[in-house]
Amino acid sequence: MATRLNHGNTQPVSTLPDRVATPLRHTPRALLASLVLALLAACAGNDEMPDIAADSGEAQIYRQAERFLDSRNYNMAVRSLQALESRYPFGKYAEQAQLELIYAHYGALETEAAIEAANRFIRLHPQHPNVDYAYYMKGLAATAADQDILSRFLPLDKTTRDVTYAREAFAEFSQLVSRYPDSAYAADAKARMVYLRNLLARHEINVANYYFRRGAYLAAANRGRYVVENFQRTPAVADGLAVMAQGYILLGKDDLAKQATETLALNFPDHPALEKGGSLRSEYTLEGEQRSLINRLSFGLFDPPRPPQFDSRDSD
Template sequence: MKYQALSGLLALTLLAGCSSSEHVVPDIPPSQLYSEAKVSLQSGNWTNAIEKLEAMDSRYPFGAYSKQVQLDLIYAYYKSDQLAMSLATIDRFMRLNPTHDKIDWVLYMRGLTNIAQDTNFMQDLFNIDRSDRDPEPAKEAFADFKKLLERYPNSPYAKDAHQRLLALKNRLANYDLATADFYLRREAWIAAIKRCQELQKTFPDTEAARQSLQIQLKAYQQLGLTEAVNRTKTLIQLNPIE
């Protein structure tokens, strides 16, 4: 009897799941569908906007609205935190439309999306230092903004890209510093020195580069390299920590 009751409950659950399937976008003219999607975008209803834009993208891939639909999808995916979808749409658009007049915006959005992937909500909420987390999205964002500034220096997004580039530089430098400190604490002296030298070469004008000299000094001292120790002490005097 219990088994029958359980089976009946399972059947009801499955039916409920089927009845709440994904909403089907009505087959209406593309101009009307796009107009509705724009209203959703403007009101911040990202889910509804994405639903309609995806329908347009699949139904009319070569239509009059196709490029603008993809641009709108990039933004809607980003705003709704669907970052992987945003990046995929960005890469597709850049591959198919390399000379589009909004390619600078697309590149800017790629940088923003990679930054969003690098952001840790709990870290921001509690101000927790996580310099040691995987920097790959930050590296991608750094490359995106650098490319934007090199290719489109007069873009309206160039100023903000420059500011974000500076922040990313510090983020990446702090990661190298955390890695060098990790090697030092593990008594991997040579690895610590190499990472410090790489940091100083790649990001010489950062606070992390100056701090790395202290790690480099300790590693040289452990190795008994007197000349290198004295040289590093001189560098520390010339580059005081602010």
């Protein structure tokens, strides 16, 4: 029996928001611009130290840290804020400096340090009026944690990379939304969650395609089913159904293959894996597979057929 799915809004977030409202003086700037400038500052001044006199007062050090943040010299801002906290751990600027330190680490591309600083602030000040900012910055830092130089400047497909940090980022944004639904950052966090959810779903399809190449058809079909069951309202659901249909066909599970194909045809009739009549195209079936001599002689044990890969994004 074919099942009609809840499509919902399946458009992925192609770009992340540039700015968000914040009760703090500083807000996350445009992501790419911030990373580029921070990288240049890091390369130019790794050995530079902020000029902090031994008799500098708390307000003076804080103003210096503010100037570094305003000029996007995040490495110097980190050192100034650390010096402020070290000298005046119970001063009037201590809590604000801890919040600013999260952002400074993030701007300096020190994502692990930003996450740790956010965790520390949440642990020390769970009732602080701006604790939602710490949760939000944890999500931002986790999102950026797996980025290398190439991924920052080249349009690489993030769904083919390790998604551990993407899962962590999704969890952090989810905490923010559930704990502080009225937060100034909630709307942006929800948009990022949609983007991350689409990314995680597409990653599962990529893994299924890998299993198809390895001849692990059951593992591939299970990945497709996981997408359909756990990532509703994402664009990858269509490919998840196609993966299930092909996997079950290659496994000889005709009833399950028929059900998956009918569901795909009902909900996504224009999917590139389907014929006009709603059946799966021959190249995705056993009839469309050309088994090698080694595969036939080994009764399917070696050199399994390698069916076409699923990625309906190419047809959008």
